[in-house]
Amino acid sequence: MNKKDAVELVKILKQTYPDATCSLDFKKPFEMVVAVMLSAQCTDERVNLTTPTLFKRCPNIEDYVNIDIKELEDIIHPCGFFKNKAKNIKLCAKQVLENFNGVVPNNMDDLLTLAGVGRKSANVILLEVYGIANGIAVDTHAKRISNLMGLSKESDPSKIEQDLVKIFPKETLKDINHLFVWHGRNTCIARKPKCDICTVNKFCKFYNN
Numbered sequence: 001m002n003k004k005d006a007v008e009l010v011k012i013l014k015q016t017y018p019d020a021t022c023s024l025d026f027k028k029p030f031e032m033v034v035a036v037m038l039s040a041q042c043t044d045e046r047v048n049l050t051t052p053t054l055f056k057r058c059p060n061i062e063d064y065v066n067i068d069i070k071e072l073e074d075i076i077h078p079c080g081f082f083k084n085k086a087k088n089i090k091l092c093a094k095q096v097l098e099n100f101n102g103v104v105p106n107n108m109d110d111l112l113t114l115a116g117v118g119r120k121s122a123n124v125i126l127l128e129v130y131g132i133a134n135g136i137a138v139d140t141h142a143k144r145i146s147n148l149m150g151l152s153k154e155s156d157p158s159k160i161e162q163d164l165v166k167i168f169p170k171e172t173l174k175d176i177n178h179l180f181v182w183h184g185r186n187t188c189i190a191r192k193p194k195c196d197i198c199t200v201n202k203f204c205k206f207y208n209n
Helices: 003-016 029-038 044-057 061-066 069-079 082-100 119-130 140-149 157-167 170-186
Strands: none
Touching: 003 170, 029 044, 029 061, 029 082, 029 119, 044 069, 061 082, 069 082, 119 157, 119 170, 140 157, 140 170
């Protein structure tokens, strides 16, 4: 896909999903970190049902360090993989306090040193907390859309991200993150994509084969 088509693709998707924003609820930077961790293998809706109790119990980063891990596990249990997530949340909070003076880092390299934070999560945190979009958070939706549309033949998220960043101009990256999620949830659905009503099907290799 050339740059002109890429810009048009983003324009059409923005018209299709004018309300496309991050679905995770948060007010403080570390709440976003926690919400992103909980969203792994879990729906944003379920995370948003769980986090109000957690955020009330842990209003400060120190509270995540001090909370008993069993209590933390009980609170986040509905989000799945709760033992591993609880362990990462506590360690991550400790790292932010000790290594970054309690401030969530605003760059990729530092974010990747945090427990439970991979490249996809880091991209989300940078965009939602700091408004920085240097990359694309390749989740299941972005991966599926990229492969079906022919934007990338890769299966590894980091390689897909590299392909996408080459295609889409930097000023569109902020929108792409949200638009791919909304398009994947509403139209390019995993089990049965709604190709006939897809507003960007003219760009799609899967549809046009």
